[in-house]
Amino acid sequence: MSDVTSGPASEPVVDPAPGDHPPIAYSPRAAAWARRRASFAQLARSVRSDRIAFGGLVVLVLFIVMAVAAPLISSRSGLSAVDSVGNLAWARPSWEFPMGTDHLGRSVAAQFVWGARVSLFVGFAATVLTVGIGSFVGIVAGFFGGWTDSVMMRLTDWFLVIPFLPLAIVLATVLDRSLWNIVFVIGVTTWPATARLVRAQVLTVKQRLYVDRARALGASRTHIVGRHILPNVAPLILANVTLAVPISILTETTLAFLGLADPNQTSWGKTLEEAFGAGAISRNAWWYYLPAGLGIVAVVLAFTLFGRALEEILDPRLRKRSRGQR
Amino acid sequence: MRARFVVAKVAGSLATLAFVLVVNFFLFRVVNDDPTASMFRGRNMSADQIQQRREQFDLTGSRLEQFIAYVGQTLRGNLGDSFLSNRPVTTEIREAIWPTVALVGTSTVFAMVIGITLGIYAGWRRRSKFDVASTSFSMFTYSVPDFWLGMLLLAFFSVSLGWFPTGGFEDAGSTATGLTALLDQAHHMVLPALTLTLAYIGEYMIVMRSSILDTVGEDYLQLARAKGLRDADVRKRHAVPNALLPVVSLTALNFGFILSGAIAVESIFSWPGLGQATLEAIRGPDFPMLQGLFLLFSASLIVANLAVDLLYGFLDPRVAGR
Numbered sequence: 001m002s003d004v005t006s007g008p009a010s011e012p013v014v015d016p017a018p019g020d021h022p023p024i025a026y027s028p029r030a031a032a033w034a035r036r037r038a039s040f041a042q043l044a045r046s047v048r049s050d051r052i053a054f055g056g057l058v059v060l061v062l063f064i065v066m067a068v069a070a071p072l073i074s075s076r077s078g079l080s081a082v083d084s085v086g087n088l089a090w091a092r093p094s095w096e097f098p099m100g101t102d103h104l105g106r107s108v109a110a111q112f113v114w115g116a117r118v119s120l121f122v123g124f125a126a127t128v129l130t131v132g133i134g135s136f137v138g139i140v141a142g143f144f145g146g147w148t149d150s151v152m153m154r155l156t157d158w159f160l161v162i163p164f165l166p167l168a169i170v171l172a173t174v175l176d177r178s179l180w181n182i183v184f185v186i187g188v189t190t191w192p193a194t195a196r197l198v199r200a201q202v203l204t205v206k207q208r209l210y211v212d213r214a215r216a217l218g219a220s221r222t223h224i225v226g227r228h229i230l231p232n233v234a235p236l237i238l239a240n241v242t243l244a245v246p247i248s249i250l251t252e253t254t255l256a257f258l259g260l261a262d263p264n265q266t267s268w269g270k271t272l273e274e275a276f277g278a279g280a281i282s283r284n285a286w287w288y289y290l291p292a293g294l295g296i297v298a299v300v301l302a303f304t305l306f307g308r309a310l311e312e313i314l315d316p317r318l319r320k321r322s323r324g325q326r
Numbered sequence: 327m328r329a330r331f332v333v334a335k336v337a338g339s340l341a342t343l344a345f346v347l348v349v350n351f352f353l354f355r356v357v358n359d360d361p362t363a364s365m366f367r368g369r370n371m372s373a374d375q376i377q378q379r380r381e382q383f384d385l386t387g388s389r390l391e392q393f394i395a396y397v398g399q400t401l402r403g404n405l406g407d408s409f410l411s412n413r414p415v416t417t418e419i420r421e422a423i424w425p426t427v428a429l430v431g432t433s434t435v436f437a438m439v440i441g442i443t444l445g446i447y448a449g450w451r452r453r454s455k456f457d458v459a460s461t462s463f464s465m466f467t468y469s470v471p472d473f474w475l476g477m478l479l480l481a482f483f484s485v486s487l488g489w490f491p492t493g494g495f496e497d498a499g500s501t502a503t504g505l506t507a508l509l510d511q512a513h514h515m516v517l518p519a520l521t522l523t524l525a526y527i528g529e530y531m532i533v534m535r536s537s538i539l540d541t542v543g544e545d546y547l548q549l550a551r552a553k554g555l556r557d558a559d560v561r562k563r564h565a566v567p568n569a570l571l572p573v574v575s576l577t578a579l580n581f582g583f584i585l586s587g588a589i590a591v592e593s594i595f596s597w598p599g600l601g602q603a604t605l606e607a608i609r610g611p612d613f614p615m616l617q618g619l620f621l622l623f624s625a626s627l628i629v630a631n632l633a634v635d636l637l638y639g640f641l642d643p644r645v646a647g648r
Contacts, residue, residue: 257471
């Protein structure tokens with residue numbers, strides 16, 4: 001890792017990548033962008049050389065492509081019980097229905113493809129919310145210190161001590177059943193861990209000399225946070241994102257299984273709920289409950305493996321340790 | 327251990343408990359300002375009945391009056407009556423608590439013993455085949471939704487092979503007592519307990535492994551080896567005792583999750599515990615019941631956290647001294 005955690009933004013830095021022609025930095029901004037490009041290239045190289053991380057990334061890309069391209073792969077009408085009236089219920093996998101049909105004659109494959117869309121969407125949207133709240137609280141608490149810090153960390157501790165799944169369940173029960181409420185519920189219940197992590201990193205960045213220098217030169221707080229603090233905690237936040245997505249997806253799955261999801265949206269958790277409720281287990285209709293579960297396992301595993309590798313590359317504390325032992 | 331440390335920790339826990347009470351009130355009365363409304367939707371109830379329900383849930387009077395009434399009731403140990411059964415929530419909880427404690431408690435102990443053992447050997451021989459296999463296994467179980475794992479085990483062992491009953495706490499209509507009844511209950515508990523054990527192992531394994539990895543480079547292990555101790559003795563006498571601390575705190579913390587740990591899995595196996603009660607309360611919706619369960623789940627985690635803090639102060643004097 002070259003420059004992710006160092007240097008003020010205004011110093012011309014030459015691209016350190018070996019073999020490349022160093023670009024000539026004409027302005028501080030060009031230099032900053034050159035440095036960012038170099039850091040990103042370095043990150044890409046690290047990921048590519050890590051077989052597990054790269055494998056996880058490939059699986060993720062495949063699932064994301066499938067989710068985005070869902071309308072091209074399978075017609076939405078496959079999800080509707082009304083449109084599936086002529087189909088045989090509980091049919092085993094066949095050429096027409098590669099994953100068989102469910103208790104209403106709907107195609108399980110269509111549910112799998114469209115379910116990926118909802119599960120991944122909830123995973124990403126909830127992560128944006130949780131990492132957004134967590135980073136905001138962490139940066140504000142860490143940067144301003146004093147009583148702001150005390151109040152915010154006390155609140156964080158309180159949230160950490162409330163069991164998050166029961167809290168999510170209660171919130172989801174009290175609110176209406178909708179996709180956005182599920183996103184909201186996961187977001188507001190999982191942010192405290194991110195807040196603590198980001199705060200710790202902000203506290204160490206705050207001590208750096210160049211922050212003092214910027215302050216001595218009369219830089220505003222906004223400038224210091226935006227130009228010095230944020231870029232330096234960004235890698236940590238990125239690693240946190242990849243670890244928050246699997247947690248969000250698993251939480252959505254559980255909430256959907258408990259019947260708290262939007263009744264009109266097919267997610268993988270919803271499919272499992274319906275399969276269980278319709279008696280797929282006692283009928284031995286493995287084609288109904290296996291695909292959704294395997295999809296969850298594949299996506300969560302891929303995110304976790306990729307996220308852990310990324311964390312090891314980006315988190316300065318972990319990096320030191322793994323370098324010593326590898 | 328300093329008295330001040332203990333007092334501070336206990337006071338902190340009480341403050342958290344007070345926060346939970348506020349959250350509990352806020353969730354049920356402010357986020358959804360008339361929680362009974364969703365109950366009456368589409369049901370044939372007279373205005374009198376609705377008013378009765380509202381009074382039963384203390385929805386009359388101002389917010390502040392409601393809050394004071396709620397706190398007063400709760401402190402006196404009255405959690406209200408269940409909407410579904412009309413019996414006190416405390417009675418409902420008391421009946422459902424033991425099946426859950428038995429199931430999740432057993433699973434936690436099994437997972438702890440197996441996970442810690444796996445973690446020790448995996449960390450001690452880093453990058454060995456055993457390490458790779460058990461780490462992969464842990465990552466896999468971590469990624470599997472526990473209730474789906476339960477569905478798979480149920481489909482395979484109960485439906486296909488017929489080795490275990492498909493659900494419940496004991497055979498329907500069983501009048502057996504004593505040992506026969508206990509064996510019957512144990513037979514019913516095998517699959518849900520196996521599900522939860524598999525689901526929990528990974529966490530213990532990973533924490534123990536990384537804790538062992540942290541101690542591997544320490545000087546005192548070098549010294550122990552220099553004294554000529556066998557490898558197994560270095561591990562058992564010097565590495566493991568020093569590496570156990572994070573796992574001790576994880577274990578104590580997980581005891582706080584025993585009551586709320588099996589919400590989805592219990593419903594797969596129709597296990598008549600708190601998880602099943604939660605699911606029924608969601609479906610009702612039975613707000614007094616859900617409110618009581620949430621308070622119980624939070625309180626048990628707060629107590630476990632307090633235990634961890636005090637235990638840490640006791641096991642690692644540096645913490646309490648600071």
